[in-house]
Amino acid sequence: MAEKSTASPTLQTPSPLPRRRPSQRVQYVEVNCRSSGKTRRFAANTDAGSAVELINMRLKKEEVGLPAALHIEAVKDGEEPIVFGPNSTLVSYGDGWNLQTVTQADLFPTGKVSNSFL
Template sequence: MAEEGEDSKFNSPQPPPFLEVACKSLGKISRFAAGTRAGFAVSLINRKLEAGAPLVSHIEAVKDGEEPISFGPDAILVDYSNGWKLQTVTELDFGGVRKAESIRLIPTQAPNLQIFEGRRPAKIVPKSGVSFLYIAKILLAFVLIFVLGAIFTVALENLPRLILLINSYTN
């Protein structure tokens, strides 16, 4: 019986030792070990891109006539075989979507947005522009400073009269 168990180990279909991802921006195929996270693969592919080339946002499994399967940053890349191919999706594939609204930007409440690809932050994108509310707060602060200054000026100018008035009531 021990021999049957050993034979089944050798005769069972083995998964390929690597996965191939077709990169549109590079025009090449990148290979990754089985069990690689999609975010890590995207990070490595983006590092190989030339300046000005569209960044890869995520990886999809595609097959003619089927809805694509998207891999999130923490998903493990899987080869579905039977006509399914892994390929990259670039920011340009989202027609009309601005870079700041891209899928890669996750937190929207923080003043500095961190983009995580794999385990390390890839890029920090500051919020752009000065809002109307920010300018209004600055103007309100200046008005309050001038009002407070005027109150102290009037109080200090009238302090000698106030002291004389208090002294006249006490005497």
Template structure:
């Protein structure tokens, strides 16, 4: 769903302070997304990747490219900027993820690693279980102490008249 460039687009003319939005081309899907001129690159990339269909390779970062020039990479906290005529913003697909098969292989490798009997995961689960038991034990102890104090106070108030005489 490529969109028609508007006259106020930051990518269709020389840079101006009145640019209302910046266009970023998603190389994986071919879609163009528009963002306000003060959008951070990390946020824009997150939105672009969230709107991708299943099986489409997500972008790793955003860069400005122009034929014959070295590209300019935007870090996650960088504000998207337009560099003028010929410069276009686009997502970059991480190295080794150009083909869908590579992505599926990476996902299956990650799942295999996570499913292995990792001793660190077992220790963390055991620790979390231990923390839950401690938490419940502390609650039980606090309720017991409150019941004890309540019993002592009730006994004292019931026997107060005989203690005063």
């Protein structure tokens, strides 16, 4: 007669915690700074206001004299831009969409500001 195993499933040692696989990529978003032409990377779930502040700090420190960023928007050819408010989380919308900063010069290319905005 064969012996039966008396080990209880509840007495087995738990499996180790899952580890990050080398094939898993770290998530980030890229924002093109239109003033400097440089691409900045931000961790996933970064809010747009913090990203604008960091970009402007870099502009003041490294690229003196370039226009500051006002906000960030997602753009795609043939589509209406998606504007990120300061508390919005930066996200990539996928193929063809790019995140970029917007400056006052982008909004008012002639340098003239309409009184209706003041």
